[in-house]
Amino acid sequence: MNYPFWNVDIGYGVLMASIAVIHVFVSHFAIGGGLYLVVAETLARRNQDDEKLNLLKKLSKFFVLVSVVFGALTGVGIWFIIGLLNPGATEVLIHNYVWGWATEWTMFITEIAASILYYYGWKHMSGRNHIIIGWIYFIAAWGSLFVINGIITFMLTPGEWIQTGNFWDGFFNPTFWSTLWLRTGVCIMLAGLYSLLVLSREKASDFKVSMVRFNAIWGLAGLLIIVPTMYWYWHVIPQTITDTALKMMPTPIKSLTASFWNVGAIALLLIVFGFIIPRRLHFIAALVIMLLGLSWFGHFEWMRESIRKPYVITDYMYGNAVEVSKKDVYKKQGYLSEIKIRTGDDGKDLFLHSCRTCHTLDGYKPLKPAFNGTDKAFIKSIVLGAHKLKGNMPPFWGTKKEAGLIADHIYKQVDQRDLATIYGLSGQALGAKVYEVRCNRCHEIGGYNDKSEALLTGATEESLGMILDMAGELAPEMPAFTGNAQEKKALIEYLLTVKE
Amino acid sequence: MLLTLPSYDFISAPLWLVTVLHIVTLTLHFLAMNFMVGGLAIVLFGCFKNKQANPIVEKFIRAFPSMMAATVTLGIAPLLFVQLVYAKPVYAASVTSAWFWLMIFMVAMGSYYFLYGAAFSKKFIGIKQRVYLIIALIGFVYVSFVYSATFSMSEHPDVYQALYASNQTGLVLNPNIMSYLFRWMHMLAGAVMVGGFFVVLLGRDNEQAFIVGRRFYLGAFLVSFVLGIAYLFALKDILRLIMRGPAIWILTGSIALSVLSVFWLYKRKIVLTSIALLVSFVGMVVVRHIVRLIYLKGSALAFDPAQIPFQPQWSIFIIFLVCFVLALAAVGYMFKLFYGEQK
16 A cells, blocks of 8 residues: 555456466476477487477577567566556565575576577587587576575465565475476476477478477376376465365366366377377367467466465455555554555545455456445445455455445446346346345355345245345344335345245 | 564665665666667667678677667666665656556567567668667667656655656656656767777777777767766756765766776777776766665655665575576576687
């Protein structure tokens, strides 16, 4: 809350992902590709296989152009974007890990210099020396993964650091090793998939067959590392996090499931094309395999990012830069006095710093549809009870008055007609809508925090009416029912049909 | 569960050490950037006679992508240190101009590819190459302008506060143009001057290159001198403070050394020129640093880095130093392998 807020209409998650996803694809490829190139070059030189050397030469040009230029600059880009989207968290990370980053930077220097010399060295260097440079490249590149991995995994599982504040406790945190090997597997897999793609354009020949096989082995070897390390990873994440995710976080779980399907499909295609019909490896097939690989990886990263919600650094800082250690301060004085750089509109400031990091009004995780046809009192209760909604949101630690200001700010922008008018519904269908808008976010029927039993056992029209009248007293976070009479009637009608 | 959580309001190495590393890496970054930007300007507008045949032009064009890699790589470290020590004002300014800030890396990436496009072509220097290089140069002008605007704004918390209050979309740039226009142009002219030096250096045994480089060196020196003085007077509110501190001596020394370097260049004393240039360059970077400190201390933030608590992390710091030395050794070794076989 120490910083201005970039009020851009694109969702923060989307902005972050659009740069981060490209960067992780390229950077992992840059590591695996480095290993692939030296290993393949060593083999080719041993067998004096000029055809293969030529292919590698071609690969390495692309490799430098993509991995060095794109990898390096999108890496800088990630740094720019996290500083814009969450300067508070970036500040925490830099203050704790500046020498980690500086160490990574030394690897980066080596990596960049090596890749350039490797590429230009094809022309005149002896095999031996050229391969030495290739190895230096790979070692530095993997070293930079090693270092950055400590910082990235720290955010999900800070481990002992939360108590000690010690650099190494945070660095070698519970998910460090599993993620390191998982990512190493990804590097190897991507190198295989990418080189398959290049190779698929060669015309069918014995050379192609042997190379397709070689590359498919890389892909499979990567997968072979990925599958167990993924399992390991999931099991070293503290169970409270994984359980919560399974219970109330749709986003990471969807990604996880999708990633399993991807793994199966890639393995199958690699076996088919690598070992059964290598001669037939067509560009389209190779492209599909590659895209599946990227899709798997994208899902993994999405899962990893979203499972951390509501935190940006677990138990330390929430996604909206609310600091856990300042809970008492916030609760006593509210958020406003902590928001250092102001727009002049208190409701807007509060909204930006409490909600906008994760939501937009119309686009990504939009709030307008959630609040169209409701009222200020309802919005205010949702703000105050945010941590009870499905989705695992951070609690709101500001004052009641501030929650009211947020509600005013949101209410100004939503559709203020009633639900019946907005959706053109009546009767039971309207009731279902009322339930969806006013209850379902906290109680899914047959799902998350289901209350239908308490609500519906022996329910009658009168009893439901009474419950709705006193809804605000049922629990501190439970909103009073503030819909109009028609909506109330429709909701009761709907609930009675659910009962049957 | 309310433990006292670890604080993040600290720096993990002594401030002087961070500052030294910051200034050293920033100087290196500027040098690489100047080689590239100044080199581009001279290659494009140097009026080399008989361009096709002039090997120095080709040498530069082939070197640009690698210089870009060096610029980016060497830029990362000072960016890290500036964000470490000056987090509050630097982030605040960059968030306020978010779109412009974010475009920096995209534009830089575009320019990078255009440099490669020029370097990979067969003909030196054809119309296509010329266009590529001009596009790359425009990109760098953008990048440098946004950096000047944003870093200058970070020195004026009242400016970003007011600007943010009026607009939160990130589509606004520092409106206080007089506070950075001369600063920015001074830096660009300085880049051309250093570019001229590198043309001389790489073209030592090429009379035409020597003459062109020297001409640019002198011309850019004069321009950047005038702009620098203009910038100095535009600092009016803090000029007094600069005059009173060590900054004025460092500045005077740097200017004197630049003058000497021009003189030595005309005497063809390349080694002396390089030393004078380098020392005055470092001096300028130090002065720039002092100006920032003075501004921030006098601002509404009353920010003084000396007040950030020091909480050492020596183990990782030492690992960093070891890795740094190893990296330099590895790079040196690879160059040896690479050039050893070229002859």
